[in-house]
Amino acid sequence: MTAHPPLEQRRAAELMTRDLLTIAASESVLMAWELMCKAGVHHLPVTDDEGGFVGVVDAQTITATWSAAAPQEARRPVTSLLPSRPPPAVGPSSTVREAARAMLESGGDHVAVTDEHGVLVGLITARDLIGALAGAERDKAPRSGGMPSLYRIEPVLPRTIPAHAARTEPPPG
Template identity: 75%
Template sequence: MTAPLEQRAVAELMTRDLLTIAEDESVLMAWELMCKADVHHLPVTDVEGGFLGVVDAQTLTSAWNVTAPREARRPVTTLLPSRRPAAVRPQAAVAEAARAMLEAGWDYAPVTDEHGALVGLITAHDLIAALAGVHREIRPRTGGMPSLYRVEPVLPQPPAHPGHSE
């Protein structure tokens, strides 16, 4: 018999294989990665792979300024919240993660090990899926950071006029 949802361990529901973005990448790169990978949360890491925070789709879209394309080139760290999200441990009860999300006002909670290293992310979507009885296979972590394919965003250029050379 499975334990009630609120008593289950966060490790049973969290996403382990995370797509991350480096702190020196641009807001535009974050947008591209989220769109290409169809994710709503993008953990940001420092040069050593340390966890800095999470950029979510809501923050990204609310900060997007169509009239200032150069703003898209600013570092993704400019979108990180001023306070770090309250992290939970993999062995914590799901109820603890839900409380951390509610108290922070976010729809996610980072999951870190005893050294503060990011090992997963639990989201409101994960909680709703579990409540609905949707079970997904959670593969064991393969070690190291997940594969990250580099996407090079390109801002659109105005069309060239016929008869004019550049």
């Protein structure tokens, strides 16, 4: 077992999740929920069309704002759930203490880890902190040249409309 410095002195880069599933800012709240359910995650970083970091939507916010009586609300952009203030963020060399303080100050259970240009490189959640405190850190992907793995799932539509779907009038019969 590798000896670590006290948790509050460790660096954000040691605890952050690097392999992140992201969602485009133009996607719907329903798409965000579907992605979270399929991937088994509670936080989705939101990116703009150029891949820039916009914020993080979490499962708690989606469930708190969900309205079964208004299904059109599920189609609104995921950005409608983001707070108006900038998302909390720390640098990879920030201490875990600084990351925890940023979470507390924002009132959230996560903090983005961004580089000096504001590019998202990881995410630390309260679960990551508790896991590290308990000594039950999950396996982290090995470093691969410094860039995080950001995954973006987009809907796939057929290239052509099938003949049976293109009909505008009922078949003869």
